[in-house]
Amino acid sequence: MTVTVLELESARIPATLEDLRAQGPVRYYLSAGRPVWLRGPEGPADLTTALLRCHDEREARLRAEVRAAKEWLAEGGPRAVVVELVNPPTRDDVRFLQECRMRLVRGEAQSITVLRHLPAAPPANEILAMLQLAGGSVPEEKFRHWQAKHGWDDDLVETTTSTRDNRRTYAAPPPRDLPITPELAAEVAQSVEVPLSTAALLTDPSAALHAFTAGAAAEAAGQGRVLSRYAGNLYRRALRGNEVPHATAASAYLAALVADRRRVSGAVADLLLAQAEKWDVEPIDRAMLAYQLGQLLAKDPDPAVRKSAARCFEHARDLDVPVTQIAASFNGAALALYRDRDLDGAVTTMRTALELLEGQDVVADQQVQLLTNLAKLRRGTPEAVGLYRRAWAAADDVANATYVAADLVRVLLDAGEDREAEAVATRLLDLFDRAADTNQASEKAVSAVCFRLADKRLAANATAEAARWYLAAVSRMRRGAPEVVDTILRNLGDQPPALVEARAAHALVADDLLALRGLLA
Numbered sequence: 001m002t003v004t005v006l007e008l009e010s011a012r013i014p015a016t017l018e019d020l021r022a023q024g025p026v027r028y029y030l031s032a033g034r035p036v037w038l039r040g041p042e043g044p045a046d047l048t049t050a051l052l053r054c055h056d057e058r059e060a061r062l063r064a065e066v067r068a069a070k071e072w073l074a075e076g077g078p079r080a081v082v083v084e085l086v087n088p089p090t091r092d093d094v095r096f097l098q099e100c101r102m103r104l105v106r107g108e109a110q111s112i113t114v115l116r117h118l119p120a121a122p123p124a125n126e127i128l129a130m131l132q133l134a135g136g137s138v139p140e141e142k143f144r145h146w147q148a149k150h151g152w153d154d155d156l157v158e159t160t161t162s163t164r165d166n167r168r169t170y171a172a173p174p175p176r177d178l179p180i181t182p183e184l185a186a187e188v189a190q191s192v193e194v195p196l197s198t199a200a201l202l203t204d205p206s207a208a209l210h211a212f213t214a215g216a217a218a219e220a221a222g223q224g225r226v227l228s229r230y231a232g233n234l235y236r237r238a239l240r241g242n243e244v245p246h247a248t249a250a251s252a253y254l255a256a257l258v259a260d261r262r263r264v265s266g267a268v269a270d271l272l273l274a275q276a277e278k279w280d281v282e283p284i285d286r287a288m289l290a291y292q293l294g295q296l297l298a299k300d301p302d303p304a305v306r307k308s309a310a311r312c313f314e315h316a317r318d319l320d321v322p323v324t325q326i327a328a329s330f331n332g333a334a335l336a337l338y339r340d341r342d343l344d345g346a347v348t349t350m351r352t353a354l355e356l357l358e359g360q361d362v363v364a365d366q367q368v369q370l371l372t373n374l375a376k377l378r379r380g381t382p383e384a385v386g387l388y389r390r391a392w393a394a395a396d397d398v399a400n401a402t403y404v405a406a407d408l409v410r411v412l413l414d415a416g417e418d419r420e421a422e423a424v425a426t427r428l429l430d431l432f433d434r435a436a437d438t439n440q441a442s443e444k445a446v447s448a449v450c451f452r453l454a455d456k457r458l459a460a461n462a463t464a465e466a467a468r469w470y471l472a473a474v475s476r477m478r479r480g481a482p483e484v485v486d487t488i489l490r491n492l493g494d495q496p497p498a499l500v501e502a503r504a505a506h507a508l509v510a511d512d513l514l515a516l517r518g519l520l521a
Helices: 010-023 047-052 054-073 091-101 126-133 140-150 154-160 182-191 205-210 214-220 226-238 246-259 266-278 283-298 303-317 323-339 343-357 364-377 382-394 398-414 418-434 440-459 463-474 482-492 497-520
Strands: 003-008 026-031 079-085 110-117 137-139 161-164 167-170
Touching (some): 003 497, 010 026, 010 079, 010 161, 047 054, 047 226, 047 246, 054 091, 091 110, 091 497, 110 497, 126 137, 126 154, 126 167, 154 161, 182 205, 214 226, 246 283, 266 303, 303 323, 323 343, 323 364, 364 382, 364 398, 382 398, 418 440, 440 463, 463 482, 463 497, 482 497
Antiparallel strands (some): 137 167, 161 167
C-alpha cells in the first residue's frame, strides 16, 4: 500500500516519526487543531475584503501547499508525506492527504503515512487550554516562557504535552471541558498568532483587530459561525470605545454575515445593504457586499430570490467602483436572467459587460469567462463558434483555458472541424502539463476533451488514434478511476499495454483514496 494509517499511543509517535525520517526524506505536517496548510507569513489585511474572500483564500492556500508538496515529490527518490493527527481528522485534513496522494511520482518509492493519536483522557488544565487557544501548537521557546510565568510542574508538562520539531503540542487529544477564559485568550494573543475563535474572546477591540489576518479568516471559513461571532463581538466592542472606527467594524460585521454562506434571502440582502448605508460603510465595501450577495442569490432556485440578485448587482454598479467590477456585476446579473429563462435579457446584459471592457486593461480570466458565457447563451448560432474562438485566443493558462476548451472542442467537432479540435486539445494538454499545479476542474476538462476526440475517432474505426486520445485522458486523471479504463478497454476491443498499465495505476490510487476517506468514518 502507498498509504499507511497508524493508530498509536501518543507517547510512541515521536519515535515512530524519527524511524520514518531514518528511512528517507519526510515532509511532516502537524494537525493539532488548525488545517495543516494555513500557516504562513501574514501582511496587512483589509477586514471586509479578507472576510468576503475567505473561502477563496482558503482554497488558494490549500492549492499553494499542495503545489509545494508536488514540487518536493517531483525531486524524485524515496519520499514520504507524513501527517500527524492529534484530533479526529477533518474533511480538510482528508482532502489535503488525497491531493498529496495524487501527486506521488509513479515508479518512485513515495508514500503517505498518517499517524493518529489513540484516544486518551488527559486532565483538563490551563496548559491544554492555552495550547487550544493558540491553535494546537506553539514554538517551544514561547511554551517555556508560559511555563515559567505560570509555574507549571515539569511532570505535568511532560504528561500533557509533547514536542515536535521545536514546537510544543498535545501529548494526547485534549478534553472538551478546558478552562477557557478571556484572560487566557488575551495572554496567548499577546505572544502568538491565534485563530479567530480565540480573537473573538478578546475584550480589547484593538487587540481583537490586531489578531485578524487573511489566514485567520480563511481558517474560520470552515468553522461554522466563527466569522460572524468574531466580527459581531468586534462591532459591539467598537460601539463602546474609539479603538476601532465604527464604519470599519460595521463593514466587517456585515461581510462576516455574508461570508458565513448560510441561506441568504432577498429580504435579508436588502436589509444588509440598507444597514451598510446607514452605518456609513465605505462605497467600495458596500459594492463588494452587494456583489457577493448578488452572487449568492443568483444561484438560488427561487425566482423571487433571483430578482433580488438583480437588485444587488444594480446596487453594486451604482457605486464608485472600477469598470471591471461593474462588468462582473453585469455577468452575474446575466446568470440570474438566464436561470429565469430570459435569454434575450441575459444576452443583452452580457454584451453590455463586454462592451464596458473594450479598450480596458483586462485580465485574461475575466475576458475568457465573459466570452465563453456569452457563447453558451448563443449556443446553436453561428456567432457562438466565433465567441468560443475569441475566448480560446485570450486564454493564457490552464485555468482559463479549461473554462472554454470543452465547449469549443464540442462545437468544432459538431461542425466537422476535427483538425482544429485536435489542435485545441493538443495546446490544452501542453498547458496542463506545464502548469505548476492543476485542480479537479482542469482535470475534468482535459478528460472531457480527450474522451470526445477519442469517441469521434473510434466511431470512424480509427482504433489506434482513439486509444491515443483515451490514454492522453487517463494518464492525466489523478483521482483513480479503474472502472473508466475498463469501459475504454471494452469499447476498444483491444488491450493496449499502456492502457492496461494505466488501469493498474488507477486501481492503486482508488484503493489509497478509499483508505484516506475511511479516516472520516
